[in-house]
Amino acid sequence: MPRKAQVFLTFDVEDPVTPASDDAVVWLADLLREKGVSAAFFVTGDKARALVGRRRLDVIEALRGHDIGYHTNHHSTHPTVAEYLESYGWADGVAEVVRRERSGADLIRDLSGQQLCGFATAGTSWGPQVPGALADLNIPAHVHSFSRTGGSHNPHWYAGALCFARSEAIGPVEDDLQDPARFADLIGRLPQIIRRAARSQDRVLHLYIGHPTIFVNQEFWDGLNYASGRNPEPGTDLAAPPPRSSASTRTMLNNLAQLVDAVRAVPEAEFVALSDLVASRRTTPAFPQGWFATALSEAAGPDIRTTSRLLSPAQLLYTLCRAIQGEDVDRAGPGGEVLGPVEHPEPAEQADHPTWLDDKQLRKVAESVCRTVAATGALPTLARTDGIAVPVATLYGSLLDLVTRRPVDTLSSLPGRMPLSARTELPPIADEISEHYARRVRRWMHRPDLNVTELTRLTRAQTWSLRAAVAA
Ligand SMILES: [Zn+2]
Missing domain, CATH: 3.20.20.370 (Glycoside hydrolase/deacetylase)
Known part of the structure; x- marks a missing residue:
């Protein structure tokens, strides 16, 4: 056949x-x-x-x-x-x-x-x-x-x-x-x-x-x-x-x-x-023993990947933050869909954050991500702790760098300090999706002065929620 x-x-x-x-x-x-x-x-x-x-x-x-x-x-x-x-x-x-x-x-x-x-x-x-x-x-x-x-x-x-x-x-x-x-x-x-x-x-x-x-x-x-x-x-x-x-x-x-x-x-x-x-x-992928390590190895690399059949980047970041909180995520599973950031970013806040977090700060930042996801179903734009606001892409990149250097099961015992990567960007597909959207939407069926700035921004932010669908 x-x-x-x-x-x-x-x-x-x-x-x-x-x-x-x-x-x-x-x-x-x-x-x-x-x-x-x-x-x-x-x-x-x-x-x-x-x-x-x-x-x-x-x-x-x-x-x-x-x-x-x-x-x-x-x-x-x-x-x-x-x-x-x-x-x-x-x-x-x-x-x-x-x-x-x-x-x-x-x-x-x-x-x-x-x-x-x-x-x-x-x-x-x-x-x-x-x-x-x-x-x-x-x-x-x-x-x-x-x-x-x-x-x-x-x-x-x-x-x-x-x-x-x-x-x-x-x-x-x-x-x-x-x-x-x-x-x-x-x-x-x-x-x-x-x-x-x-x-x-x-x-x-x-x-x-x-x-x-x-x-x-x-x-x-x-x-x-x-x-x-x-x-x-x-x-x-x-x-x-x-x-x-x-x-x-x-x-x-x-x-x-x-x-x-x-x-x-x-x-x-x-x-x-x-x-x-x-x-x-519309089936849920199987999450056999060790799925978290598999998801992390899929995600490792210079770009944020969006073609995983296991987890979207948003789900993986959420799972990483739960693991830092000490949850046994391998056993608990990844949870449901997680949206990309839906709140309006404050540009002034994004401008500066420290170049590293100590383990207490990292735990608090991870906790703030978990809290926002639990309350809204979406990632925050910025993961916060006292006086510190880290863009989620920076946090995601830094955590992936960290876990590729150490075994996954030690995430609950953190290093004294974690360098924050310079990465502040979404997956590369975000550009493609948002440019395609902004170009396509400007057609005859809209008012000529339609302003798609906010729609384009939200379209881009949801790139975090992308995941390949699994055939049963
Ligand atoms: Zn039609």
């Missing part, structure tokens, strides 16, 4: 304007069911309300046997996700996501009678508080996340949620289905894409098919109505996009059917339902 890539298909179902886009969902759901493929359809709250208003609950019925996910309450309507998170920090931002999204998620759950398989980012509107809010929304995974591990681990844990990186998805394939040359090219490349995924550690291949609306319309419904940060005048009808010819719709559907056959023809491919894939990756 060849090692197989686990291929899953997703759609974003969001057009509340054109009734024809309701039919497109039914055609796609039926076509894939006949092909024996269970896809994931991410539905917006507004689309669900439009289906109720148009008496089209048969569309939800047609999704039986497929996964149903959530695609925000109002998608491109202002304020979009990044717009409503603009002025929030962490905890209030998470609460705001829950407050604004709960009614849509509950409606789709109620209409379908199904648990939601995941939350798919709407367009380019995202904030790290979205994965942060998913546990409260009872949604088990996040698709099209702006997070990534840098080691192409997909899915991964970030900000407490199982996330599938947007950058790892192939598609939207809808652009290729319309164009004979592009479609031929995709079919030609497919075996290679699948084999590469099959050889990768994670074996996951996300085929993002796109939007049912594009199977019946030539343009998106939202670009026409919500550009430049403005909503349509209240009381006016939304503009409808120009329809696609029925011949073109047929071509796209036929090509999708061919695409499914082409995937099946590659021995290294198997279709999986996203809900099954999520269930298989």
Whole structure:
């Protein structure tokens, strides 16, 4: 048996304007069911309300046997996700996501009678508080996340949620289905894409098919109505996009059917339902005897690693601090997810700290980390003791330097003094994630003057919570 890539298909179902886009969902759901493929359809709250208003609950019925996910309450309507998170920090931002999204998620759950398989980012509107809010929304995974591990681990844990990186998805394939040359090219490349995924550690291949609306319309419904940060005048009808010819719709559907056959023809491919894939990756890794030493040896090195399958950097720092407190962490286990720092750093405080800590100071600093994690679920920005404030990256680097020089089981008996390393930085992937975020989020679906400074900072800080997901 060849090692197989686990291929899953997703759609974003969001057009509340054109009734024809309701039919497109039914055609796609039926076509894939006949092909024996269970896809994931991410539905917006507004689309669900439009289906109720148009008496089209048969569309939800047609999704039986497929996964149903959530695609925000109002998608491109202002304020979009990044717009409503603009002025929030962490905890209030998470609460705001829950407050604004709960009614849509509950409606789709109620209409379908199904648990939601995941939350798919709407367009380019995202904030790290979205994965942060998913546990409260009872949604088990996040698709099209702006997070990534840098080691192409997909899915991964970030900000407490199982996330599938947007950058790892192939598609939207809808652009290729319309164009004979592009479609031929995709079919030609497919075996290679699948084999590469099959050889990768994670074996996951996300085929993002796109939007049912594009199977019946030539343009998106939202670009026409919500550009430049403005909503349509209240009381006016939304503009409808120009329809696609029925011949073109047929071509796209036929090509999708061919695409499914082409995937099946590659021995290294198997279709999986996203809900099954999520269930298989939401497992807790095994922590056999000696796991702490293994985690430390994984983490040792010049950079803070984010691709461990055992612990995120935040969990490892927390575990180190607990070990310093005298806890038998090998026996106790690592505990749950730990967020990166969520509080606003005070730049003045970060500027100076001593070049070493004595054992009493180190114990107190470690205690302050444990206290903050216990109270907030997140690392502090600065680990403090009387008059001393050490950036957590400095503490983390110094502790890793210390434990690589001495056996792990002696952490409770500390040396007289521990030099503090000069390291004050996050994992290198933090730059990549935050730059990618700041660049991607500046697109048409936001107010041109959207300020993403705080969102970018929080996105960066959650790099501490990154961990590769484990296959069961
Ligand atoms: Zn969308």
